[in-house]
Amino acid sequence: xxxxxxxxLMQGQVVHARRGERDNYRPIxxxxxxxxxxxEIVAALLALHPFSILYIADLxxxxxxxxxxxxxxxLHNSYAGLTLWLDGGISDAxxxxxxxxxxxGRIVIGSETLRDTVLLQxxxxxxxxxxxxxxxxxxxxxxxxxxxxxxxxxxxxxxxVIAMTLARVGADSGPxxxxxxxxxxxxxxxxxxxxxYAAGGVRHVADLRRLRDMGVSGxxxxxxxxxxxxxxDDLINFAA
Numbered sequence: 001x002x003x004x005x006x007x008x009l010m011q012g013q014v015v016h017a018r019r020g021e022r023d024n025y026r027p028i029x030x031x032x033x034x035x036x037x038x039x040e041i042v043a044a045l046l047a048l049h050p051f052s053i054l055y056i057a058d059l060x061x062x063x064x065x066x067x068x069x070x071x072x073x074x075l076h077n078s079y080a081g082l083t084l085w086l087d088g089g090i091s092d093a094x095x096x097x098x099x100x101x102x103x104x105g106r107i108v109i110g111s112e113t114l115r116d117t118v119l120l121q122x123x124x125x126x127x128x129x130x131x132x133x134x135x136x137x138x139x140x141x142x143x144x145x146x147x148x149x150x151x152x153x154x155x156x157x158x159x160x161v162i163a164m165t166l167a168r169v170g171a172d173s174g175p176x177x178x179x180x181x182x183x184x185x186x187x188x189x190x191x192x193x194x195x196x197y198a199a200g201g202v203r204h205v206a207d208l209r210r211l212r213d214m215g216v217s218g219x220x221x222x223x224x225x226x227x228x229x230x231x232x233d234d235l236i237n238f239a240a
Contacts, residue, residue, distance in 0.1 A: 001211065002053060002218030003235065004085070004197070005045045005225060007038060009068040010059040014041045017057075017169045017222065025059070030226040038071045039078065046079070048225065049235040053083045055108070055199075055220050061089035062113055069102075076104045085134055089113045093122070096133070108162070111146025112138040120156045136162040136199070139179065154190040161187065161196055162220065168201030172223070175201040175211060184215055205234040 008017045008025070013036040015025040027036035032044035045051060056075070060066040067088070076084055084105030090096050091113050099107055109119065120135070135158050138145040145166075150156055163183050165176045175198045187194035195217035202208065202221050208230075211219055224230040 001208070001216065002197070003049070003051065003208070003238070004053045004055050004218055004220045005051050006055045006057065006199070006220045006222040007041055007045075008057045008059055008222070009038060009071060011066075012068060012071065014038050015059070016226075028226060031228050032226060038068075038075060042075055042079065042082075045225065046082070048232055049239075051082070053085055054079075055085045055087070057087045058089065062087065062110065064089065072104060073102070087136060090119075091115050093119050106132070106134055108134045108136050110136045110138055110164070111144070111150050114146060114150075117147050117149055117156055120150075120158070132158055132160070134158065134160045134162060134197075136164045137183070138164045138166060139176070140166045152186070154186045154194065157187070157190075157194060159191070159193045159195060160217075161194065162199050163196055165200035169199070169222075172203055173201050174203055175207055175219075177210065177214070180211070180214060180216060202230075204229050205238055208238055 007014045010025055014028045016028040017025060030041065032048060033040050042054065056072060058068045060068055072086065085108050086105050087108035087110050088099050090107060090109045092115050096107060096119055137151060144151045163180055165179065168176060180196060180198055184196050187196055197218040197220060198211050198216050199220035202219050202224055204224060208219055221230065
């Protein structure tokens with residue numbers, strides 16, 4: 001199972017995401033390093049464990065309030081062996097094409113910002129990027145953020161799908177195992193290639209083991225790394 005650290009960028013800093021309440025996000029305080037500079041945070045994460053993928057949420061772009069493109073480009077240029085999964089607030093084919101042209105990594109299409117399903121319906125034909133996109137199904141509590149069809153029509157999903165449970169992000173409440181089980185079942189109805197990734201609520205290595213046992217293909221992690229609930233030894237032993 002892939003373990004994917006997350007950084008949330010807002011106004012040039014890495015912030016501590018909590019429960020999807022973005023107005024209340026503040027610069028992250030990490031036990032891994034001092035400050036909230038993205039380069040320092042990523043260096044500390046990679047010193048903790050040799051992660052192969054980094055998920056970046058550009059919260060300014062997602063909220064149509066600017067962007068953090070220079071920071072993302074610097075990270076891309078500094079860590080050639082690190083694959084970036086980038087959520088830059090994709091809304092349609094045009095915004096996808098602009099981001100894809102920068103060739104910074106795999107693009108994450110978030111359901112909360114996607115205006116309709118046309119981009120996903122045509123993704124195989126339009127070939128907007130060399131790397132296939134990742135779809136993030138965004139939930140806040142029981143509410144799905146996005147076109148209703150996306151939640152229940154796995155034929156629209158690409159092979160890699162994130163179950164983003166925003167209310168559990170940074171909340172120390174555990175992953176939404178029930179919703180993950182539902183999405184896993186839907187994915188397997190259409191193709192054995194489809195993979196589900198859990199995002200939000202991972203507290204400790206026991207959560208990671210349970211997710212792996214369920215058949216989840218990866219987990220996005222932030223708070224538990226920064227506050228030390230998931231340690232270097234945990235990561236080594238889990239990966240072994």
